[in-house]
Amino acid sequence: MIWLNWRQFRLHALAGAVGLLVIAAYLLYLGFDVRDAHAAYRSRCADPGTCAQAKSQFEGAYRTTLxxxxxxxxLIPVLIGAFWGAPLVARELELGTHRLVWNQSITRRRWLLGRxxxxxxxxxxxxxxxxMLLTWAASPYDRVAADRFGTIVFGARHIAPIGYAFLSFVLGTVVGLLVRRTLPAMAITGVVFLIVQFAVPNLIRPHYMPPETTALPMTAQNINQAKNLGSITGAPAIGGLQVPGAPDAWVSEISPLRTADGRTVPGSDFNGCLNSAPKTGAEGTFGDTAVCLSKLDLHVDFQYQPGSRYWTFQATETGLYLVVGAVLTAVALRRVRRS
Structure with missing residues (x-):
């Protein structure tokens, strides 16, 4: 049984091994380069005046690449599901070679479970x-950027991709068993798993644990630490803020700018500061606008997940994918008896 599986899978295994070697070579090169740049950044931080600029330059040099x-x-789990999982049974059924296998002494269930x-x-x-290679290469950058909960970053680090690969592979196997044709099974697997990968981070992941809440007064200094003010709808929104004292926290929700009594600041007051703030000569990202808004005694409410919960979220998400994959495996073993 093992020999048969190897003969049928050896070309896929060879392609995967070559691809992994290429990935490893590049990530090893990148990892050492990131470490050299990180050491240079740390050496410049001896002077507090240049540390912020050095940090910005270090992050900017690698943010897009990483x-x-x-x-x-x-995309590796998607490819695994489409090219390794979907054809696993669908090709046998499509070519009719399953008849030879299923007429041997081994049961259908045992054959499928072995594969x-x-x-x-x-x-x-x-x-x-x-x-693990990407996690190692990016680790100095991740410590500085403190964005481990980022949607794309979270799904490409540590153990979560193992769960993704398992579910995608089993999903492809089940789809192939049901569709019985290779190319449609590959297409369906890819589309369905991409939908899953979009839905889980946005709809399920924020609810693994109840979020913590806190409020942040909108002083001019705090406003200038934001990445953006306003929105395309004209709402009094502010974005890109970090939880005070917890830069590695995952901010899942930031309220609109609110007055001291908890109401959303009137649009006229917000737009007045945004578009025609009194000239004060203030510096910072938003300058006079930040000073104008700070005089309105505003605050925002955060909902966030502390950075200390990162590994709990990694384990929870990995476990979720493994459990769903195990359920689909049971479905496949039940279905193969009637195929």
Missing amino acids: LFLAGGLG IAFVGLAALVFAGSAS
């Missing part, structure tokens, strides 16, 4: 290795 790498490696175990283990090793 984001693209996280997005690219995030899932053999190829599935290879999928986990491949996805886990790529994830």
Whole structure:
């Protein structure tokens, strides 16, 4: 059984091994480069006056590269499901070779379980290795950027990709078993798993644990630390703020600007400061606008997940994908008896 699985999977395994070697070579090069740049950044932080600029330059040098790498490696589970999972049974059914296998002494269930175990283990090793390599390469940057909860970053680091790969592979196997044709099964698997990968971070992940809440007064200094003011709808919104004293926290929700009694600041007051703030010569990202808004005695309410919960979220999400994958495996084993 193992020999048969190897013969049928060896070309896929060879392609995966070559791809992993290429990924490893680049990430090893990038990892050492990031560490050299991080050491240079730390040396410049001996002078507090230049530390902020050095931090900004270090993050800017690698932000786009690491984001693209996280997005690219995030597609590995999709490819595993489409190219390893979907054809696993669909090709046998499409070509009719399943009749020969199923007429042997081995049962259908045992045959399918053996195939899932053999190829599935290879999928986990491949996805886990790529994830650990990227995690190692990006670790100095991640410590500085403090964005481990970012939607793309979270899904490309540590153990979560192992769960993604398992679910995607089993999903492809089940779809192939139901559709019985390889190309449609590959397409359906890719689309369905991409939908899952969009839905989980936005609809499910924020609810793994009840969020903490806090309020932040909108002083001119705090407003100038934001990344944006306002919105396309004209709402009195502020974005890009961090939880005081917890830069690595995941801010899941920031309220609109609110007055001292908890009401949303009137649009006329907000737009007045935004568009025609009195000239004070104030410096900072938003200058006079920040000074104008600070005089309105405003605050925002945060909902956030502390950085200390990161590993709990990683384990929870990985476990969720593994459990759903196990359920789909049971469905496949039940279905194969009637195929």
